[in-house]
Amino acid sequence: MRLLIFGGTKFLGRAVAEEALRRGHRVTTFNRGASGADVPGVTAVRGDRTSAEDLEVLAAQGDWDVAIDTSGMTPTLVQDSTRILHGSATRYVFVSTVNVYEGWPTLPLTDDSPVREYTPVGPAGESDAEEYGRLKAGCEQAVSNCYGDRAALLRPGVILGPNEYVGRVPWWLNRVLAGGRVLAPGRPDWPIQPVDARDVAAFALDVADQGLAGSYNVTAPIGHSTFGQFLHTCIKVTHSSAELIWVEDAFLREHGVPEWVGLPLWRDYEGTWNVHATRAKAAGLRCRPLEETIADTWQWLRGGAAVSSERAAELGISREREVELLATWDTRTEAAC
Structure with missing residues (x-):
């Protein structure tokens, strides 16, 4: 072709x-x-x-x-x-x-x-x-x-994988690599469904090969992974000793942490990770495990890759801000005990 x-x-x-x-x-x-x-x-x-x-x-x-x-x-x-x-x-x-x-x-x-x-x-x-x-x-x-x-x-939906110029997974990989107490947003069991760029590419070519028409949602299955699995995999592939401290969504919003960019991929709206890709699945969409996507992204970064996007500069809170938020969270949780 x-x-x-x-x-x-x-x-x-x-x-x-x-x-x-x-x-x-x-x-x-x-x-x-x-x-x-x-x-x-x-x-x-x-x-x-x-x-x-x-x-x-x-x-x-x-x-x-x-x-x-x-x-x-x-x-x-x-x-x-x-x-x-x-x-x-x-x-x-x-x-x-x-x-x-x-x-x-x-x-x-x-x-x-x-x-x-x-x-x-x-x-x-x-x-x-x-x-x-x-x-x-x-x-x-x-x-x-x-x-x-x-x-x-x-x-x-959200596309991740090697060569990701936006820098969402790279930000988390670099953060957990630094170790220490890591502010983990929301709930570890929050289901997520990002899709690997290579799987989107394969599906685009399947559509081309088969002469398909119409519209197709292209996401991993609902419940494909969780935010907890995502962050634990980041820790695993970087061999980090980081400790995840899970902080409630409401607390983060109360303290002005911007959703989606302040802590990349964090957003607790009901529809964020609730996209049905029924047509694409019927047409042959296949999605690799998120763990593979993260591991391959880490290998890409270790090869000296640089995230080249103006959007990357907007990602993530500073370490100083993270420490401040965790201290406030500690105080609140201790007071509640």
């Missing part, structure tokens, strides 16, 4: 390229060459997808069975890409997000949950997550308008 991948050098795009080559596909990647080295074996085409001229040059070079888009972030960008490539790529697989759902992250989700309405300008007070979901909903609309039943929309 002849594949075109938008991106192809970072995290998910790189995983798609590597898996496609492993399957024997002919792979073309399109990127600026600014975010990482090309995967050996791909045909790399340099260009900026914000440039209609560069997209026209790309389209003239191809006759692809499928275009896989892992980097479309705005409706205008995706609309231009699909319009110009419509005659050069037979089918289109777009990687979206569960953020497109109206109920994310407060409500449990299924493949048929209502999707946000796209408007060029968001409502007053719109959060970054809401804006992201609204824009991705517009991207989906652009793909569907152009490709119709030759389009597949993949909606992953």
